[in-house]
Amino acid sequence: MTVSKTAEKSGDAAKGRKDVGDAQIHGHAEALQLGELSEQLGYVLKRAQLKVFENFIRCMASLQLTPAQFSVLLLVEKNPGRNQTEVASTLGILRPNFVALLDNLESRDLCARIRSTNDRRSHILVLTDKGKAVLSRAKKLVATKHESRLNELLEPANREALLQMLSKIANEF
Amino acid sequence: MTVSKTAEKSGDAAKGRKDVGDAQIHGHAEALQLGELSEQLGYVLKRAQLKVFENFIRCMASLQLTPAQFSVLLLVEKNPGRNQTEVASTLGILRPNFVALLDNLESRDLCARIRSTNDRRSHILVLTDKGKAVLSRAKKLVATKHESRLNELLEPANREALLQMLSKIANEF
DNA sequence: TGATAATTGTTATGGACCATATCAAATATC
């Protein structure tokens, strides 16, 4: 047995466990009451985030771009010539974990590492022509398939308010 | 070398890489421009979610409850007598992954599995007395340390609107 | 009824993501 490390192993599966009848005698599994859970910001926030990412990934299936990869391309396009440490830290990605991410983008010829002549330790990041083209197509996909879906759900004004509140939480919490 | 599995290994680290000078000759690392990134709902959503969870975990440090554990306790309190499959699926947790989570709560005597007499395959879940007491304290911590912090940031009306929009996204996207 | 299918909790396992320590090369500091 190899219980998860956080879970102190609780002895062999079914040691002294009482038996009892439940109210669902052939009852047809009514949905559970969420109760206070639906008021927990963290809970709702996470569920919403998962849904948005899920949809994003579906929309990007043809380009095979994950949210993280898309964010790197966007950031490098906007800030060409920055090094890995700068780009990674801006995205909240730790340098060691950024290496494989970049390896992937570089191997697909979307992004290039160029050794800086000013500081030969660092790698300057730029988009390749193909990277720019793919990012352009990605933006269109996001607009037409992803954002559009969201606009059906939320009023434009509300969408803006939502973004603003989330930014506030992300930056000041 | 063991590059991440998603990243096709791109050959040995620094193969043909050009050199080039950047604009930051002894420049003091100005912050990068987020650009369109700050308008990407998914990006902002994720950053906000991480911040909220981070704060939640800090607030719960004395009780050692993660967001997932807290959600299980809340749900079992509201719906005593349901089995693992029902509780797990309501929370979007896959049954196999729910086992270790429950092992942990049960080993800490916060929650109990009871074999149902109606269907001897299933385990009925209930909170122990200690579980109820701990959950009660947890709720107070959330209210006084977590939610309060949020209320400083957002107007009450805005907080309600935020929750409503997130729920809409979580449920209808 | 009895053979077969489905369900429940569980284990095993692998992938993705995140975090820390460490290293060589290059640069900064003093």
Added chain:
DNA sequence: GATATTTGATATGGTCCATAACAATTATCA
């Protein structure tokens, strides 16, 4: 010029998420 710091990289371990498989039990239905 000796020492400390920074950069990209590797190794490694933890946590979370997803799938396959299994035994015990229950449902289905011929």
